[in-house]
Amino acid sequence: MSNLPVWKSGVNLAVIAAFCTSLVALTWAFTAERIETNQQEWLERSLKPALAGLFFDSPVTESMITLQPPHELPGNETAVIYRVYAGVEPVAALFVISARDGYTGPIRILVGVAMDGTVTGVRVLEHRETPGLGDRIELTKSNWVLQFDGQSLKNPEASRWSIKSDGGDFDQLTGASITPRAIIKAIKKTLTYFEANRVSVFTASVNDENSASEEDD
Amino acid sequence: MSVGIMERFKSGLWHDNPGLVQLLGLCPLLAVTSTFVNGLGLGIATLAVLMTSNALVSAARRWIEPEIRVPIYVLIIASLVTCIELLFKAWLPDLDRSLGIFIPLIVTNCAIVARAEVFASRNPVGTSIIDGLVMGSGFALLLMAIGAFRELFGQGSLFARMDMLFGGEPVRGIVLAESGWLLLVLPPGAFFSLALAIATKNAIDKHREASRNAIARRAQTLNR
Numbered sequence: 361m362s363n364l365p366v367w368k369s370g371v372n373l374a375v376i377a378a379f380c381t382s383l384v385a386l387t388w389a390f391t392a393e394r395i396e397t398n399q400q401e402w403l404e405r406s407l408k409p410a411l412a413g414l415f416f417d418s419p420v421t422e423s424m425i426t427l428q429p430p431h432e433l434p435g436n437e438t439a440v441i442y443r444v445y446a447g448v449e450p451v452a453a454l455f456v457i458s459a460r461d462g463y464t465g466p467i468r469i470l471v472g473v474a475m476d477g478t479v480t481g482v483r484v485l486e487h488r489e490t491p492g493l494g495d496r497i498e499l500t501k502s503n504w505v506l507q508f509d510g511q512s513l514k515n516p517e518a519s520r521w522s523i524k525s526d527g528g529d530f531d532q533l534t535g536a537s538i539t540p541r542a543i544i545k546a547i548k549k550t551l552t553y554f555e556a557n558r559v560s561v562f563t564a565s566v567n568d569e570n571s572a573s574e575e576d577d
Numbered sequence: 578m579s580v581g582i583m584e585r586f587k588s589g590l591w592h593d594n595p596g597l598v599q600l601l602g603l604c605p606l607l608a609v610t611s612t613f614v615n616g617l618g619l620g621i622a623t624l625a626v627l628m629t630s631n632a633l634v635s636a637a638r639r640w641i642e643p644e645i646r647v648p649i650y651v652l653i654i655a656s657l658v659t660c661i662e663l664l665f666k667a668w669l670p671d672l673d674r675s676l677g678i679f680i681p682l683i684v685t686n687c688a689i690v691a692r693a694e695v696f697a698s699r700n701p702v703g704t705s706i707i708d709g710l711v712m713g714s715g716f717a718l719l720l721m722a723i724g725a726f727r728e729l730f731g732q733g734s735l736f737a738r739m740d741m742l743f744g745g746e747p748v749r750g751i752v753l754a755e756s757g758w759l760l761l762v763l764p765p766g767a768f769f770s771l772a773l774a775i776a777t778k779n780a781i782d783k784h785r786e787a788s789r790n791a792i793a794r795r796a797q798t799l800n801r
Contacts (some may be wrong), residue, residue: 369645372710376640384656394667490763491762507745
């Protein structure tokens, strides 16, 4: 082993660090645009199914508002609302919220609500539920999430928004009851929120955080 | 080293397989192999990192002072993994989402730093790239085998979601049964599957050695 002066090792390391950094910077410059488009595309693609059957002509992702916690929506993470318009008429709102009490951590779900308060679609975006049991909330695994389409707080009654074994109207998943319970509770809370804030959700401007959480009556 | 290329392939894929024999990089191996496509995706990513890191370490081996070689290896490997992650995000976004944290975690795969230390720092660029290729393929094939095994017996399907690699509509793959033995999909199943793979390899080796000995003995008696 040579007796290398410390400054020489430092220079050695610095040169290699500079080389590695430029390698990463180059790759980033080369891919940044594509990654951005991918994310937009993925978002639009994952939001669309929650709007099944509604007419709209605005790009969904351009009408986003975010609510920082604490807010009245489910979960204690940032909630996101996308407003959907046909021309200037609002037709629906899409909520990205977290069901807090899943079996393994929060479940990120997307809930679409039409102006009359009926659910237009529910999709699970992110979860860590048990494979084979709780993960049947994913549409690729089972049709469970489709049962919420067209439901509202009047149909069934608000008190019947729970799984059948709890005296409610919704199907459960064999072997997993905590997961469905958490999701149903979160959807119900979202619908309650929408009913209370139907107007302010659509009047809040895009960068105006928290304004949509104010009550309007 | 003057080993033939076939010998080197045999060593990477079988005798010195990074996962089966050296038992390196077990964290990603156990964590992502719940399906075939995940195993294949991480296998490809690891292979790419291993080849490029071997190439860079080998190219820079004359300038790397032995006292500070480990931080330099880590630096090179970490930047390469970041590059691969960006490339995955740009061209294979679905697979990237499915593999999640395990792409950045390739940095911690000891198989890569081990090859840099043991092989690339002492050999020319060409042979180092080939070493990366064989060791990486050995690791990737093991990931694919365990992924296929766990998917087949755990979920009753094979090659599901191959669209994450090749684009197009989500595919369900070859569905043989609606559900399987759940345990195999859960983390303990990963350990069982790896143990089974190692046991199978050892059994085959033993069998081969036994038959080789038998032939040798027969040759001896004939000569007598």
